Amino acid sequence: MRTMKVRLLFFAVLRDIAGTDMHELALSDGTTARDVWQSLRGQYAKLSDYTQPPMIAINETYATPETVLRDGDELAFIPPVAGG
Amino acid sequence: MRTMKVRLLFFAVLRDIAGTDMHELALSDGTTARDVWQSLRGQYAKLSDYTQPPMIAINETYATPETVLRDGDELAFIPPVAGG
Amino acid sequence: MSYLTDEPIDPHALVRRVMRPSDGAYVLFEGVVRNHHHGKAVESIFYDAYRPMAEKEMELIVRDVESRFPDVALAVVHRLGHLVVGDSSIAIVACSPHRAESFEACRMTIDRIKQTVPIWKKERGPDGEEWLGWQGNDGQGQC
């Protein structure tokens, strides 16, 4: 199975939880955004209760959790927005 | 029959038509705002078609055409307003 | 708070006068002399008023709108005299802790000012000049 590289960006509360603003992920083909969220829940105790991911952006555009990632994608989980 | 003094103010198009911004009127008791309008229609040809008076203010407050004037009142006919 | 002026309007001074530390939003409306009206070119507008009555009517409106929106503070200034295209004739500021009330109060205030405050305008353009609202005009004075 081939692997691909995906940049995972962290913002706001997620950056505080992750302690970083970016992970470089090496993922196997067919990985979805939801799969990445599930892996984060295992990695960070503060996320373990969040069975559903927040909003998702792939390459700066909103996407669904089931979107299959592609090599070179930029992925971000978007906590509830509070602009304005 | 007693007479009373009423100040009649002209604004905007009515000031242009009357050529003045004020008349001092000597009116008989019982005269209404509508009566004053009817007299203006006789006085100024440009008003003769206006059988109904515009809005009326007595002492800086809106009033009805049937209001009976009192000595010392300040009367104004208010052309359609266009503030803002 | 409301008043008439013969000077250019400084909307930011108005905002500063009315904002409180508890306010999270303000809405500022300005009416501006535009270069057209009902298809005719406009160069300038002369604003006339029955001044003491206009001040009373504006203040009645401000107090009534504030009573309908208790969290809102309002400030209104209307300019009179000769204005040219681009000049502001009126500024209304509504501020409140949350934005919805500011939008609603600001809009209600301008709508009501246009209905009852004794202010008039004479538009001047290449075709001459005319008092709005008289003799077949639309009487709306919309801006």
Next chain:
Amino acid sequence: MSYLTDEPIDPHALVRRVMRPSDGAYVLFEGVVRNHHHGKAVESIFYDAYRPMAEKEMELIVRDVESRFPDVALAVVHRLGHLVVGDSSIAIVACSPHRAESFEACRMTIDRIKQTVPIWKKERGPDGEEWLGWQGNDGQGQC
């Protein structure tokens, strides 16, 4: 027209950028840091953003609202970083020949920006600091 800034907002520069001689009205909305939120005292707010996406989303909203109100021109600026009580976080100007469209377009724009633009705020007060919208917070970020 829309952009992000790290500097204080000059709403009048924004108005001047967007107004046209045919416009008879503008509506300016500013969101301001207020001293309370859901009963808690607030001293300052840190605004964070996914900057390139926030810029894209803001511009999508601006273009969509302008397409719904063809007579309206819009300008939006959102400030990021540390803001204290009284500072403006966002300014939206809508201008149009007639006022109704400006009110509606301005309000639609702020409502939609609050729904989808990836900007976040961390409120700081005497009780500590907190990202809005996470862990039982209201997620509204209302202003």
